[in-house]
Amino acid sequence: MSPSIANRVNGDFATNDLFMEDPPGSGYWCHLGRIDDTLVMENGEKTNPTPMEQAIRASPVVKHCIVIGQNRPCTSVLVELKDDGVYQQQDVKELVHAAVANANKDAPNHSHILPHMVYILPSHQHLPVNAKGNVIRKETMKQFHDVIETMYDDFMQGTISSLDVAQLSDANIISNDYQQLESFLCTEIAGVLEKEVSFIAFNKDVSLFDLGLNSLLAIHLRNIISKALKVSIPSNFIYEHSSIRSLVHALGRKEPSTISSSDTTEQHYQETQALLEHYLACAKRDFQKCTAIQQQHHGHVVLLTGATGSLGSFMLCDLIQSSRVTKIYCSVRITHCGSNTKATAMNRIRQSFRDRMLDISLLDHVKVEALPTDFNATYFGWGKATYNQLRQEVTMVQACGWLVDFNHPITYFDKECIQGLYNLLKFAYHPIHPMYVHTISSISATAAMGVDHIPETISPQDPHVALAMGYAQSKYIVEHLFDYLMREKHFPCIVERMGQLSGDTIHGAWSKSENYPLMIIGGGEKLHMMPDLKDAVIDWLPVDYASSCIVDIMLKTSATYTPEDLVGRVFHIVNPNRVSWSHVLKAMHGCGMDFQIVELEEWIMTLQKHQTNPAYRLLSFYQHVLLQGEKDAQKQWQKQIWETKHTAGLTEMLNRAPVVDTRLMSKYYTFWKNQP
Structure with a gap:
């Protein structure tokens, strides 16, 4: 090929063809199509x-x-x-x-x-x-x-075809006829999930999300139910009542005009506290007090979860480059379709590095190994020999992986996340020389405490201190479980309570599917309208700085701190260099975005009319937290400051974190525009 038609700076020619190595590691490649397709x-x-x-x-x-x-x-x-x-x-x-x-x-x-x-x-x-x-x-x-x-x-x-309307009208569903309602739901759900009606009816106590429902199909199902019962149903209703039996109970006991999600909030708080008490009882039974803690400066072997996520990718990058770490095992969640080999797990990590413009060559280092993992499976799916080997070899665990979804209730997070984490704690526990275990919590676990300054300590044991959503409540449970293990069992379990992360400072890599990018793109670029969050305090921390701080904390606590030193302590991973919301809006204007600033309620009402807007996917979160009885808590949250004195004293990088200004926002905006 003539050099004159090269289209890359190194003289290569990019054909824009897509290939997949099949099977992975074989050297054989299958042509899939073209990038632009x-x-x-x-x-x-x-x-x-x-x-x-x-x-x-x-x-x-x-x-x-x-x-x-x-x-x-x-x-x-x-x-x-x-x-x-x-x-x-x-x-x-x-x-x-x-x-x-x-x-x-x-x-x-x-x-x-x-x-x-x-x-x-x-x-x-x-x-x-x-x-x-x-x-x-x-x-x-x-x-x-x-x-x-x-x-x-x-x-x-929720507008559906005339044929479907006719079919639903013929059904004449009576919402308070439980038997008829259950039959209708089984039939419609079977159609949505493409399964037999008998199978759905047999599993009426099982979460529909375990049977194959996803966020898209949840919208589809909500539309069908809403049309059949001639009632407007909240966008998170299917998440709140995710089984056939729960749906029948919720729909059958309500008049159409009273169907809402607000009456389930207190029930979820009660479920949260009951779950916490359950795990504390299990911990009391399953763990004896640790009698010796091994402090270690070098030679760490780290088990990292969440390595395919944003923070996890940057942490893996930092751990690889640390001379104090000799090995990193990356647990990659087993998928229910496709291959689950070590090669495919590593390919997922490589893709995460590519997506964030990290140095992929670092993954060729001998200290990195990917492990397909299911924390609810026997021996995590590794096999007994590998499980026992790693129990003796690993010195530190960082449980970074977690489901980030603001729709699902606490019971779903228990099944998907907390149960697996508890199994990981049992893996890490030894009565003599247990592993140091770290987990990433969230400021949402303390955002409803009702105080202006949140200390770097464990919160009161009251689920109402967490925001009224399953994600926040799951973090509340984990924080108190870790506190119990540290305080009562001398098991070094350490919490990094994380605030809002932004993209990195080098390339501006920030996923367009996260909360604030959705708001900025959907509002500033699509609606040409942004909400006025009044006196909101913005403490966004670039992900590369967050990663450096957390890895620093991991290595220093294991070298110099004992459980007695850390009892009741929490590390706040938030930017101590705070700015106002108006500062962020000014930075957006500085990037060339043209928008007007409106009241929050007006912005949400406008968004509600634009279902194809990227931010629409978080509409239920905005409505639930901001408009349905949570306004006072939200205003308090916007003004709250998470203290960082002790955290910054341990890791100097925190105080050096930059704020979101026009320069940094421009990097984010450029990154988003260059994404497909």
Whole structure:
């Protein structure tokens, strides 16, 4: 190839083709398609439309089709029919939907096309194609913009087809007839999850999320129930009542106008305290008091969870470069589809490094090993020999991995996170020389304490000190469990209570799917409107600084601190160099964003009307925390200061952290704009 057509600075030529090593480590590669054909969805998941389009075009009635999903909450498809007139209209629809169902079979769950997201073009409309007969994606998006926007708006708003309305109307569902309501729910949920009705009915006490429901299908199910019962249902209702039995009870005991999520808040607080008492009782039974603690300056072997996340990636990067660490085992959560080998686990870590522009060559270091892990499985899925080997070898654990979701209740976090962490604690425990165990908590676990300054100590044992959401309550439980183990069992379990992290200071890598990026992009760039958070205190900490501080704390506490020194202590990973919300808005303006500043309530009401806006996915969080009885707590939270004196005394990097100014915001904004 002639050097004159090289398109990279090093003289290489990028073909934009996508390959996958299959199987991993074999040296054999399978061509998947082209980079510009890959759809990056709103949540960051990637969809390859080519095999799906091929499957749909295999239908005898389909001439052309195009799968859509770039920056969307779900996939959809536009279908152009053949004009041979062989099939009746109803037969054509059934054949198209059968072809879509066939395409879904070999596609990952996040790529599945829902029935309501299939648009069959009228006979007079045609998809634009090139000379080879391939659909031109860019021209299609422009030509059918209104059709596509309407399809997504209708789905997010709950507008469903006339056929579905007729079917639901014929059902005449009576909400206080429990038997009829249960039968209706089983039938509809079976359809949504593509499972047998008998299977759903048999599992009516099981969380629907364990049966395959995801956030997208939850919206779909909520729309169906809302239409059938002729009632508006809160966006987080399916999360609050995630089993058939719970849904029947919640829907059957309420008049339509009284269906809300606010009456479950106190119940969740009670569940939180009951769970904490359960784990404290287990800890009292399962752990004896440690009689000797081994302080260690060098030669650490670290077990790190959450290495594929943002903070975990930066921590892994720092641990690799530390001369005081000789080995890092990275536990990578086992997936329920695809391969779960060490090679695929390492590939996931590599991809996380790429996404954050970290030095991938660091992962070639012999001190790094990836372990596919299920903390609820026997021996964590490692096998008995590896489990026992690591119990003797590992000196320190950093439990960084956690589900970040503001919709699920505390019971879901217990199953998904807390139970596994408790098993990890049992792995780390030895009556003599236990491992030092660290965990990343959240300021949301103390954000409702009702005081202006939050000390670097354990909070009162009252679940009401945490925000009224499962994520915050799960962190409250973990903090108090760790405090008990430190205080009563002399087991060195240390909490880093983390505030809002922002992107790093080098490349500005900050995921567009996180809370504030969604607000900034959805508000400042899409709505051209940002909320006035009044006197909110902004203590965002760049993730590279947070990582450096936490690794520093990990190494120093194990070298010089005993459990007696750390009883009741919590380390605050927040920026001590605080600015106002207006300072952040000014930085956004400095990046070229054009927006007006409005009252928070107005901003949320406007967002509610724009279902395709990126920030819409957090609407229930905004409504629940800000508008449904939590206003006073939120205003208090915005003004609260998490003290950092003792933390900064241990790690100097904290005081040197930069604030979010125009320079740093520009890096974030540039990073977001360059993402697919």
